[in-house]
Amino acid sequence: MLGLGELELKVMDVLWTAEDQLRVRDVLDRLSAERTFAYTTIMTVLDHLHDKGWVQRTRVGRGYRYWPVRSREEAGAHVLREVLDSSGDSESVLLHFAASVSERESELLRRALENGRGTP
Structure with a gap:
């Protein structure tokens, strides 16, 4: 995701899949299956x-x-x-994005717009 480093994204993935609030140790334990990290590294990432x-x-x-x-x-x-707001030409960005979506994604967008911009 924009603005997140690789390790930050991995930590966010752990938090997004958790059912409750997590301590640094909890995040570290869930990441340890993939790679060994220092406790202070994860603490610093969470602080950032x-x-x-x-x-x-x-x-x-x-x-x-x-x-x-x-x-x-x-x-x-x-x-x-954020991308649209910072682009300087949100219309052009949206048109390029629309050209890149799959048929399923296009249908989801169509339904969301028909339902008053709510969730599909």
Whole structure:
């Protein structure tokens, strides 16, 4: 996602799939199946994600519990909105995007627009 590094995105994936708020240790444990990371690395990544507005946190004892500010889908829509707002020519960007969508995606967009811009 725009504005996220590779490790930040992996941490966000863990948070998006979690059913509850997670401690640094919880995130580290879920990532460890893939690769070994230092506790402080994950703590720093979560701190950066908090500073960037991707996660919220609450203090529990000496540490924090983290959770995403937006769902994965909402975050994707937010990134698209940022791209359109910063493009200088949102119409052109939308037209290029529309030319790249699949038939299924096109149908979803059509239905969403017919339903008053709500969810499909």
